[in-house]
Amino acid sequence: MNPLHAKSYADQAVQRTVEIVENARLAKDTYRVRFKAPEIARRIVPGQFLMLRITDLNDPLIGRPLALYDTVVEADGRPEAVDVVYLVKGKLTSRLWQMQAGQRVDVWGPLGNGFCQEPGTRGQEPGARNSTTHHSPLTTHSYPPIPTEHLIMVAGGIGQTPFLALAQEALHRKRYGEPPRDMPRARRVTLCYGARTAEYLACVEDFQRLGVEIRLATDDGSLGHHGLVTDLLQQCLAEHHGRPHIVCCGPEPMMAAAAKIAHEARIPCQVSLETPMACGVGICFTCVAKIRQPDGSWDYKRTCVDGPVFDAELVEW
Ligand SMILES: Cc1cc2nc3c(=O)[nH]c(=O)nc-3n(C[C@H](O)[C@H](O)[C@H](O)COP(=O)(O)OP(=O)(O)OC[C@H]3O[C@@H](n4cnc5c(N)ncnc54)[C@H](O)[C@@H]3O)c2cc1C
Numbered sequence: 577m578n579p580l581h582a583k584s585y586a587d588q589a590v591q592r593t594v595e596i597v598e599n600a601r602l603a604k605d606t607y608r609v610r611f612k613a614p615e616i617a618r619r620i621v622p623g624q625f626l627m628l629r630i631t632d633l634n635d636p637l638i639g640r641p642l643a644l645y646d647t648v649v650e651a652d653g654r655p656e657a658v659d660v661v662y663l664v665k666g667k668l669t670s671r672l673w674q675m676q677a678g679q680r681v682d683v684w685g686p687l688g689n690g691f692c693q694e695p696g697t698r699g700q701e702p703g704a705r706n707s708t709t710h711h712s713p714l715t716t717h718s719y720p721p722i723p724t725e726h727l728i729m730v731a732g733g734i735g736q737t738p739f740l741a742l743a744q745e746a747l748h749r750k751r752y753g754e755p756p757r758d759m760p761r762a763r764r765v766t767l768c769y770g771a772r773t774a775e776y777l778a779c780v781e782d783f784q785r786l787g788v789e790i791r792l793a794t795d796d797g798s799l800g801h802h803g804l805v806t807d808l809l810q811q812c813l814a815e816h817h818g819r820p821h822i823v824c825c826g827p828e829p830m831m832a833a834a835a836k837i838a839h840e841a842r843i844p845c846q847v848s849l850e851t852p853m854a855c856g857v858g859i860c861f862t863c864v865a866k867i868r869q870p871d872g873s874w875d876y877k878r879t880c881v882d883g884p885v886f887d888a889e890l891v892e893w
Pocket residue numbers: 625636640641642643644660661662663664665666667668669670734737738849850851852853884
């Protein structure tokens with residue numbers, strides 16, 4: 577087998593220079609940028625990301641990965657624009673927040689695998705579902721499907737961003753992908769979300785509007801549980817019965833802790849890794865993570881084309 581074989585080559589990605597439609601402040605150092613990119617909007621699925629750089633700016637030269645927050649759909653049902661939510665952190669984001677409607681950014685995507693729904697259903701013709709001869713990037717996807725009972729989303733820091741679209745899909749409010757894909761309806765969706773202080777908590781109302789059950793934690797106790805978001809996960813698992821499925825995104829120690837809880841409770845868990853990336857399309861190997869192999873050894877896998885979503889059981893933390 578080709579050692580560079582990856583589950584999710586950037587074969588659906590396009591690169592476009594697009595105009596910012598709006599760039600709105602949501603919380604402390606946190607903004608939502610919207611840009612018109614119909615080709616990306618209609619293909620992208622929850623958990624996928626795009627790379628973004630500022631047009632005509634050489635510092636930073638390379639793009640930065642940002643997760644899909646949501647797509648914006650026109651009155652006639654066509655996805656037209658993409659929303660991305662970002663925390664102001666370093667070179668790119670501290671310029672991006674100052675940009676106005678009408679200014680331009682370069683984006684390429686959709687990239688990565690996204691959260692697994694049913695294995696092998698992304699981007700396939702309806703009749704091709706479960707076909708073993710269809711070489712869709714996700715045909716070899718081996719993660720457990722997200723079940724219909726209880727989807728628990730665990731987010732730390734800016735890790736809530738990939739979950740709004742996933743919640744929309746799980747609650748049958750919206751479909752994503754080309755052709756639009758179906759996912760089993762979740763009976764309950766919970767967001768366990770932790771941040772440093774209350775002023776960093778962003779997007780909570782968007783999840784509330786969907787009917788997602790919200791549990792908040794802050795490091796300083798300024799809102800919600802005074803402590804770790806993984807405490808909320810443990811409470812949630814203790815209170816609810818049924819078949820949960822965990823998805824997790826945030827700082828690595830938090831994801832490692834959530835993965836351990838999931839492992840001990842024998843609950844499937846997918847993590848969306850936030851490794852730094854340079855190209856986003858599988859060329860540079862900047863983004864590697866240690867992923868366990870079927871024989872028990874581990875190998876470096878490129879988060880941009882083999883992830884960013886991995887079965888938590890396979891990650892060497
Ligand atoms: C698949 C994926 C999706 C992401 N989605 C989002 C999102 O939706 N919203 C969001 O705000 N951020 C997201 N990130 C993280 C974001 O890409 C980085 O924080 C990015 O570095 C910000 O760019 P910058 O130029 O502002 O900061 P930089 O100048 O690149 O970095 C600032 C500081 O952070 C460090 N750093 C850079 N990248 C990372 C990283 N991934 N983890 C830990 N430290 C890092 C640098 O070493 C430096 O110290 C995502 C990352 C990945 C891989």
